[in-house]
Amino acid sequence: MGEVNKKKKKRGGAKRRMTAEQTLALKSVNEWVLLAQHSNKAVDDEERENEDEFLPEMMRRAQVCEKVVFDLHSHSICSDGFLSPSALVEKAHQNGVKVLALTDHDTMSGIPEALEAACRFGIKIIPGVEISTVFSTRQVQVIQFLAKDDSESEEPVHVLAYYSSCGPARFEEFDQFLTNIRDGRYVRAKNMLSKLNKLKKPVKWEHVIRIAGSGVAPGRLHVARALLEAGHVEDLKQAFDRYLYDGGPAYSKGSEPAAEEAVQMICKTGGIAVLAHPWALKNPIPVVRSLKQAGLHGIEVYRSDGRLAVYSDLADAYGLLKLGGSDYHGRGGRMESSLGSVTLPVLAANDFLKIARPIWCDAIRNILEQYIKDPSELNLKHITRFGTKRISTSNSEKDIINSYLRSWLTKEEMQHAVFQATMLKL
Numbered sequence: 240m241g242e243v244n245k246k247k248k249k250r251g252g253a254k255r256r257m258t259a260e261q262t263l264a265l266k267s268v269n270e271w272v273l274l275a276q277h278s279n280k281a282v283d284d285e286e287r288e289n290e291d292e293f294l295p296e297m298m299r300r301a302q303v304c305e306k307v308v309f310d311l312h313s314h315s316i317c318s319d320g321f322l323s324p325s326a327l328v329e330k331a332h333q334n335g336v337k338v339l340a341l342t343d344h345d346t347m348s349g350i351p352e353a354l355e356a357a358c359r360f361g362i363k364i365i366p367g368v369e370i371s372t373v374f375s376t377r378q379v380q381v382i383q384f385l386a387k388d389d390s391e392s393e394e395p396v397h398v399l400a401y402y403s404s405c406g407p408a409r410f411e412e413f414d415q416f417l418t419n420i421r422d423g424r425y426v427r428a429k430n431m432l433s434k435l436n437k438l439k440k441p442v443k444w445e446h447v448i449r450i451a452g453s454g455v456a457p458g459r460l461h462v463a464r465a466l467l468e469a470g471h472v473e474d475l476k477q478a479f480d481r482y483l484y485d486g487g488p489a490y491s492k493g494s495e496p497a498a499e500e501a502v503q504m505i506c507k508t509g510g511i512a513v514l515a516h517p518w519a520l521k522n523p524i525p526v527v528r529s530l531k532q533a534g535l536h537g538i539e540v541y542r543s544d545g546r547l548a549v550y551s552d553l554a555d556a557y558g559l560l561k562l563g564g565s566d567y568h569g570r571g572g573r574m575e576s577s578l579g580s581v582t583l584p585v586l587a588a589n590d591f592l593k594i595a596r597p598i599w600c601d602a603i604r605n606i607l608e609q610y611i612k613d614p615s616e617l618n619l620k621h622i623t624r625f626g627t628k629r630i631s632t633s634n635s636e637k638d639i640i641n642s643y644l645r646s647w648l649t650k651e652e653m654q655h656a657v658f659q660a661t662m663l664k665l
């Protein structure tokens with residue numbers, strides 16, 4: 240294509256000075272990131288204040304990192320990744336990541352383990368999930384009414400959801416939503432195997448299930464690995480290129496919800512909805528337009544090779560957050576971006592938190608209100624769902640709740656009148 244390989248500009252020696260806006264953003268991001276560490280020390284508010292007072296200015300500054308590495312897209316063995324949640328967190332720590340979103344496909348089952356590991360490494364985990372959906376162009380074409388039936392197309396779309404430390408509000412409803420998608424994956428994998436069988440490339444069901452691991456809903460990658468191990472293809476790429484690509488001879492549709500439905504579900508349960516890897520879509524514009532109407536907050540724009548201008552412009556056009564992460568699976572190989580390799584500028588991280596934090600705060604308040612209405616053990620579990628702190632019998636429920644909230648909410652957020660009104664009822 241005659242593409243010119245531009246040499247990377249070396250920023251020799253001198254650091255680029257940050258603008259005032261960047262400095263403020265960095266301060267605000269750092270404050271939020273450090274909340275978890277404060278609360279891990281299990282100090283109460285008073286002690287925290289005293290501690291800060293006696294901390295010399297120099298040391299206080301030293302606590303603040305100059306750069307905060309976010310990785311907002313990663314996978315573990317709880318879906319199709321190769322590392323356990325704790326191994327993933329350890330790797331993130333080695334790579335200098337300070338904020339990691341675990342976003343397994345259609346499950347949040349790895350979050351508690353990731354949080355526990357994160358406590359050891361001083362990393363902040365954003366509980367996340369990557370939801371498999373389909374986008375149908377039917378509606379668009381009905382409007383054009385010239386479209387023939389066969390030109391109606393469906394395309395897989397992945398939507399990332401980011402939650403607070405308490406997870407989704409209306410948890411049961413959200414959990415059922417994900418369960419339905421996972422159940423559909425078993426049916427879909429079986430359909431793919433029967434197609435492969437007809438193509439004289441037999442793969443055993445037990446084999447696919449063993450690769451997926453216990454309790455993990457099988458996906459295309461697991462089928463591809465089984466094809467490879469059975470000697471039908473030379474590598475995973477060939478498995479996709481020959482059989483498993485969208486619409487390929489062994490491809491099968493799952494029972495995924497409409498992308499708009501997933502976005503609405505995320506919004507309704509106090510999450511941030513972000514369109515994953517728009518560069519994988521045939522035509523991202525109608526997808527973005529329709530999902531924005533459903534409540535989409537952002538799209539991935541940053542990759543390890545930099546910011547993609549096309550999607551950045553798209554984000555600007557629709558008023559969406561510009562985000563990104565490595566989509567690390569731990570597969571290895573040169574093609575994979577390593578954890579923490581995506582540079583999310585501090586302004587983008589701050590914009591994300593500015594939108595997300597009030598939404599998370601509200602979701603936490605809703606979960607608290609539910610507990611106040613019915614202080615059952617189950618409702619307490621909704622607050623501490625992803626928590627790792629041991630609940631000792633000497634702690635009152637209020638103490639437990641307080642210690643959970645402190646790892647996620649700032650003092651200002653907790654002292655906000657609306658939030659205080661809820662806390663007073665506890």
Ligand SMILES: [Zn+2]
Nearest residue numbers: 312314369566
């Ligand atoms: Zn992903």
